[in-house]
Amino acid sequence: DGGITQSPKYLFRKEGQNVTLSCEQNLNHDAMYWYRQDPGQGLRLIYYSQIVNDFQKGDIAEGYSVSREKKESFPLTVTSAQKNPTAFYLCASNSGGASSYEQYFGPGTRLTVT
Amino acid sequence: AQKITQTQPGMFVQEKEAVTLDCTYDTSDPSYGLFWYKQPSSGEMIFLIYQGSYDQQNATEGRYSLNFQKARKSANLVISASQLGDSAMYFCAMRGPNTNAGKSTFGDGTTLTVKP
Numbered sequence: 001d002g003g004i005t006q007s008p009k010y011l012f013r014k015e016g017q018n019v020t021l022s023c024e025q026n027l028n029h030d031a032m033y034w035y036r037q038d039p040g041q042g043l044r045l046i047y048y049s050q051i052v053n054d055f056q057k058g059d060i061a062e063g064y065s066v067s068r069e070k071k072e073s074f075p076l077t078v079t080s081a082q083k084n085p086t087a088f089y090l091c092a093s094n095s096g097g098a099s100s101y102e103q104y105f106g107p108g109t110r111l112t113v114t
Numbered sequence: 115a116q117k118i119t120q121t122q123p124g125m126f127v128q129e130k131e132a133v134t135l136d137c138t139y140d141t142s143d144p145s146y147g148l149f150w151y152k153q154p155s156s157g158e159m160i161f162l163i164y165q166g167s168y169d170q171q172n173a174t175e176g177r178y179s180l181n182f183q184k185a186r187k188s189a190n191l192v193i194s195a196s197q198l199g200d201s202a203m204y205f206c207a208m209r210g211p212n213t214n215a216g217k218s219t220f221g222d223g224t225t226l227t228v229k230p
Contacts, residue, residue, distance in 0.1 A: 040222075040223075041222055041223070042118075042220035042221050042222045043159075058217070103149075103218060105158065107157065
């Protein structure tokens with residue numbers, strides 16, 4: 001079955017540690033995205049990538065970093081510079097073509113930093 | 115810049131009745147897409163329905179329909195014959211043309227509770 005996988009579902013870290021969230025897709029999609037969701041709020045764009053080896057900052061990129069070395073993978077690193085890292089993180093992808101209106105989402109990773 | 119406004123933080127509906135979730139948007143792009151997603155307590159985002167800015171007819175998908183009023187910049191979601199499983203958070207979202215890298219802007223969501 002095609003889709004997006006994110007692991008782990010729940011992640012706990014101590015303050016001051018960097019942590020990397022995994023996102024893998026087997027949909028052969030060109031574009032991938034990372035969103036952050038805080039309780040009771042909508043999604044905010046962290047980073048996005050339209051093609052391998054290229055990515056752009058979204059609206060709230062400070063304290064985060066990404067890489068796109070392979071088409072199917074778009075890992076997100078939450079660095080110690082991110083002041084409030086505890087949140088729900090969602091990865092998404094779409095084909096990037098003219099008719100690619102639907103974004104497919106992964107199941108998300110809930111990160112708790114104490 | 116794109117903006118989505120959902121003015122109803124919470125809504126209640128009786129089982130088997132219809133409910134309308136409001137969404138207004140703002141954009142200067144002539145070409146855009148409007149979406150509704152359902153997010154149950156598990157956190158997954160479930161795509162419900164899509165409306166293109168040039169579509170002449172309102173989109174429908176089973177019990178979901180989108181009341182698109184372009185001049186008023188509104189894209190309300192109508193759920194007919196509500197079921198208990200419809201209880202979830204609902205997000206309205208917008209995507210610009212491909213030149214905008216397909217980025218989506220989301221509203222803050224509406225929590226729908228279906229009462230038996």
